[in-house]
Amino acid sequence: MSGATEAGPSTDLVLVVGVAGSGKTTVARIVAERLGWPCRDADEFHSEANRAKMAAGHALTDSDRGPWLDAIGAWMDREIAARQPAVVTCSALKRAYRDRLLGGRPGVRLVYLHGSHEVIRSRLAARHGHFFPAALLDSQIKDLQEPEPDERPVVVEIDQPPEAVATAVLTLLHEESAPGRPPTGGATERAVPPQEPRTPASPTGEHWELRHGGQSAVVVQLGGALRHYEVDGRPLLDGFPADGPITGGRGQLLIPWPNRVGDGRYRFDGRELQLPLTEPEQLNAIHGLLRWTPWHLLARGEDTVRVGTTLFPQPGYPFLLDVFAEYRLGPAGLEVLVSATNAGAVSAPYGVGQHPYLTVGPDLVDTVVLTVPAQYRLRTDERGLPTGQEPVEGTAYDFRAARPIGDLRLDTAFTGLDRDPEGRAVVRVAHPSGVRGVELWLGEGTRYVQLFTGDTLAGPERRRGLAVEAMSCPPDAFRSGTDLTVLEPGATHVLRWGLSPWGLP
Secondary structure (H helix, E strand, O other): OOOOOOOOOOOOEEEEEOOOOOOHHHHHHHHHHHHOOOEEOHHHHOOHHHHHHHHOOOOOOHHHHHHHHHHHHHHHHHHHHOOOOEEEEOOOOOHHHHHHHHOOOOOEEEEEEEOOHHHHHHHHHOOOOOOOOHHHHHHHHHHOOOOOHHHOOEEEEOOOOHHHHHHHHHHHHHHHHOOOOOOOOOOOOEOOOOOOOOOOOOOOOOEEEEEEOOEEEEEEOEOOOEEEEEEOOEEOEOOOOOOOOOOOOOOEEEEOOOOEEEOOEEEEOOEEEEOOOOEHHHOEEEOEOOOOOEOEEEEEOOOEEEEEEEEOOEOOEOOOEEEEEEEEEEOOEEEEEEEEEEOOOOOEEEOOEEEOEEOOOOOOHHHOEEEOOEEEEEEEOOOOOEEEEEEOOOOOOOOOOOEEOOOOOOEEEEEEEOOOOOOOEEEEEEOOOOOEEEEEEEOOOOOEEEEEOOOOOOHHHOOOOEEEEEEOOOOOHHHHOOOOEEEOOOOEEEEEEEEEEEEOO
């Protein structure tokens, strides 16, 4: 090292967490050296009794860890009071432990080092002379509760050299300190290296691919949209071509409102506001303000991509939002998290949705077998604006029991969603054979789902795929106020949905 240090992120302390063997100490020391900050390891705060217990192969209890966490917290407070930025490590496996270290210390940033059990186990096996034996790894994995998005973790994959891990940590911390950068969520990721190759120019900008086993997905720069998702070579999204434009809203993120705002005119916090009419034939503002803007690649891994942008104040929406979308493939399929934080000084109206089209093979949606766990549907007028709500029971819109779509024309919002024990409502789309299909689950932040059979689309796109749109609010919520989210300054809204394939390939 030359002795020169990097400019530090705007934070009081960096807390590096992860299971034993994840490289916390090594990475933290590299980060601290580059920043010119002091570094402490949590092992230094253990009592002799705790050390002896672990060396004997016994896992610590919560009561054992209490005084240890308090000692780390007291040191953190002294550093903060002295205005001395620093780096400290701690396994902090449980949410309660991290809350104990982060609570009341808003300037502390959380860094989580993530790695597969196999990588960590091999590292522990090669480590000699440490009081923590490899045999205790299973107890740590059992206790581990990975950081959630509201903890604002910087998450970095460890399957790279420690210097590269430290570079990723510093890159992400600096990105978050920069004005207009959205906070990170909680997926496995690494900072994007500057030399990463770019795909050829296309109407939708850069394309970023995710892979996990037989799954692959593609996210594009234009609007952060989801272009493609397939499993074992079988497409489950009716997306758009790599060299073509986005049509019909395919895969687009709908922010800061989904669906329509009648006349584009609404009243909020005593102000009359007018949005551009982006569906002029119906005199509506449709699907938000971020569909046709380029998003930035914030971080990515083999199975994860995070993209983000800033929605700046503008005519009709004079509010400031930091937004990111995170796409992650895993054993259960594709999971999507969409987060928006009010970065302004005043309250902001907010709604969100996403517009994927599902396909299970048939040329038309007519023979697709559909299940929708909804008690109500919204009636609409000729402009697509809600006029009321009615039970689906006894109507053509009752898909609580699986049945083919037939020739029914759907451009319909549903609500009163029945949820499973995990809090998810699941829309199920099945091939006519019944042997395969895909489920779109609606998680946190979803109160409505819009189904669209594409009857108004042109030519071969008509009724080719079924749009199943997770939404936080109904159409025209800016005018009606129904289930509209009001984001106070600094507040964050999260929407989660995902796709789970099932059945034979």
